[in-house]
Amino acid sequence: MDDRARALDAAHRSATAFLGTLDERPVWPRASLDEMLEVFGGALPEEGADPAAVVEELARGADAGLAGIPGPRFFGFVIGGTLPAALAADWLVSAWDQNSGSAMLTPATVALERVAGQWMLDLFGLPATASVGFVTGGQVANFTCLAAARNAVLARAGWDLADLGLHGAPAIRLVVGADRHGSIDRAVRFLGIGRSEIVVVDADEEGRMRPDALERTLEHGEGPLIVCLQAGEVHTGAFDDFAALIPIAHRNAAWVHVDGAFGLWAAASPALRHLTEGMAQADSWATDAHKTLNVPYDCGMAIVRDPADSIAAFRTGGDYLVYTGLDPWDVTPELSRRARGVPAWAALRSLGRTGVAALVDRLRANALAMAEGLDAIDGVEVVAEVPYTQVMFRMGSDDATRALGAAILAEGTAVVTGAEWRGRAALRCSMSSWATQPSDVERTLAAIRALAAA
């Protein structure tokens, strides 16, 4: 066997062994960063090593510092696992090594991404003509969409950003909800819009932007306007009322952007689609494949209604009015890139339309079961409604809540992560993994029950 085959065999053996430990290993890593630096650090060795031996060394060394993210009881942050077809497709992407910025060189991977994008637009009920840029995740998808938005609203105000730059440009009013995701603020920071320029609209109890408050906010001020809405608030899972909000924004000539990192996928379920009603009227949407769709990191999608707006922001070269097809580098900030959309194609192909709907429905059913079980534990209180996949809970005091969170991580059965909601500590359980079974919800509840009692 040549070196490549031996190295790949070693990776296959190590990966299979790791995946085999997921049901029993502590879900939170056992080793700290310092311990991992101890294992892998030191001066660069003078001499090289056999490729297969390198793979074995790194797999052995990393084990204690790995989180059980692809396992069935990782409920921290909003993080999915990895579907089998998507995982294997990701390996192929590396073996193929296609620099997938343009169809000219890599037609196979660009076609796979184009088709995956079309399938997603179909699942989300978004216009089939929208551009879909595969980026690293929701953060960069928000950035990419908002860069297109900035360009477009300035162009409508008679300002050619590509030519004139930001200096002296009309001020953009960037309107967000009080419970937006932090990645929105970070995206606009990259875009040259300052913190003090962001206009915040009140949200309701569940974290949804209040339509009456948006209406009042937009009465004042003029000029280029971008309104950011949200499908899936990270704590409560709540969805903005798009059917009420988007018409208000559009009456004021706004570009409407929707951050739907995990929430857009509700549209793929006939049972949950109502949460996204009216969402298709927006101008851009950001979402992730590495959360709800369960593909490996990293994979997010920046979707823009009119591809000309993506192209105006990103195409290399000047002629953006006539195009014959969208190359990946026309619609995202990247040039050289891996074909990260291919695992998304494989995930969608392996699930089919009904499989995607069933996946989303299962996440929601697990979330409801978790909420019900948590509520029944003495001293534990579920904090908000569960419209989607997020469950927030706490104990009587902030200290007790934080102590329970730390105890859950140390005990090892599951991972939930801490949050703050309306000034109080909470714990958050995000149902995002395809691998979670009802028995995993039961096991997690049993562990939390014991810890809460202690």
Ligand SMILES: *Cc1c(COP(=O)(O)O)cnc(C)c1O
């Ligand atoms: C996770 C998340 C993001 C950021 O996405 P990444 O994939 O982590 O870059 C943005 N918005 C929301 C609502 C999210 O849940």
